[in-house]
Amino acid sequence: MQNVQRLPAETLHATELAALRKADQGQKPTGWQLSPRMVRTFILGSNNEPVQGTTISRKIYGNDAVVERAIVTLMSQQGLMLVGEPGTAKSLLSELLAAAISGQSTLTVQGSAGLFEENIRYSWNYAALLKDGPSLDAMVPGPLFHAMQQGRLMRFEEITRCPTEVQDNLIPVMSDRILQIPELKDSDEAYMLSQPGFNIIATANLHDRGVNQMSSALKRRFNFETLQPISTKKQKTELVMTQVNRRLQQDALDIQIDQDTTELLITVFDELRSGKVSGLAVTSPTTLLSLAEAINVAYNAAISSHYFGDQQVSAAHLPAFMLGTIIKDNEKDRECFDDYIRVIKRKRADEPQWQAFLDGCQNHG
Known part of the structure; x- marks a missing residue:
């Protein structure tokens, strides 16, 4: 079985x-x-x-x-x-x-x-x-x-x-x-x-x-x-990390996603949904960006890292699979994401995790 x-x-x-x-x-x-x-x-x-x-x-x-x-x-x-x-x-x-x-x-x-x-x-x-x-x-x-x-x-x-x-x-x-x-x-x-x-x-x-x-x-x-969406970032992070790592274990893949990378993913999804980044307004994409989609992004990033990367999932691996989730059948959603990235560059470029995420965006833009 x-x-x-x-x-x-x-x-x-x-x-x-x-x-x-x-x-x-x-x-x-x-x-x-x-x-x-x-x-x-x-x-x-x-x-x-x-x-x-x-x-x-x-x-x-x-x-x-x-x-x-x-x-x-x-x-x-x-x-x-x-x-x-x-x-x-x-x-x-x-x-x-x-x-x-x-x-x-x-x-x-x-x-x-x-x-x-x-x-x-x-x-x-x-x-x-x-x-x-x-x-x-x-x-x-x-x-x-x-x-x-x-x-x-x-x-x-x-x-x-x-x-x-x-x-x-x-x-x-x-x-x-x-x-x-x-x-x-x-x-x-x-x-x-x-x-x-x-x-x-x-x-x-x-x-x-x-x-x-x-x-x-x-x-x-x-x-x-x-059923209401989970409201706290802690619960969202725990859910995504637990589900992803369980699937990786079932697939006999010797790799796990850590809490910091998961928290960054949840932050990106939450900010795009709310249209607010550090007090600044950004345009939200039409895509819903559910937790189920966050789990898929994290899981795909982990698989990619396992087979093509350095065996450790980082924020740099997320953008490659996030773009396909955010930008589906509405090309204007790409503009929303580009606007979001511009704000992140201004606000968080000096933080290592976010710099890795921005590097990933640059490589897969």
Whole structure:
């Protein structure tokens, strides 16, 4: 299982989950693998206090109250809708909740314009269908079918990316907890009742382009929780550094990104977003510059340093991958970044870290 690009949360954190299950003395809702308190500990960490000899790492930063309310919502008959701007860890929280509660985070639907109802509920093996007609043996269950049948959580990522009529297929399921199978109307298998533990976690970026509005009827079936961007530089730095170094370790690369380089990256992103540098105004680019993008910049800089550099990540390695993040489909964003660099040259050129960053900009400008 280690020779894969990415492990699901229940596999990546299997040791932590096993320790929490062993130590768990709390009451578990029917169908849950852990008690609500232990689910919270899995996501927010054990504050460096070992659980059965294992320290539980913090995986979500800056939204502790949202995490608690999300856990409470999933104990009810109401779905959970996680909204917020990109990079606020909506998908990560969704995955962690499913891993801790159901022990499986892979019953997932990815919303898109090309998504059809069959991708969510079930489809058919047409060879078996033509041979014997509609039956459970000819059915190809989708994530929703499996989640209801097994009493697990289904994740619906980017739900507003798919057409409204596809979204609304969830309404009868969430209202009555019944999945109708009209093709089997003449048998006792014409519908399926959901098992305890079933629920739906959806995510949506309501500020992105190309989204489809959710119907009022569907909205009423969800409890909305908004994840806010992390506000403190310390937490942002810790998150980016932890995520990047974990990925480098998983890739068996003997290199790490240090705190000073990470702090500089976070400072650049924060200043470009806010349009303020040491009291001076600069034009912000149209790109959002999320923490997810900061993680990718730092990770790519580390890989480049490992294979083509001096085996040590520095601020000079960041600009090569930062430019492609800031300047996407709007050429005017290059002017914004050039303006920012001019201010940095005036204000911070005498600081070694910033001089290295400016040297990197010059080499990759």
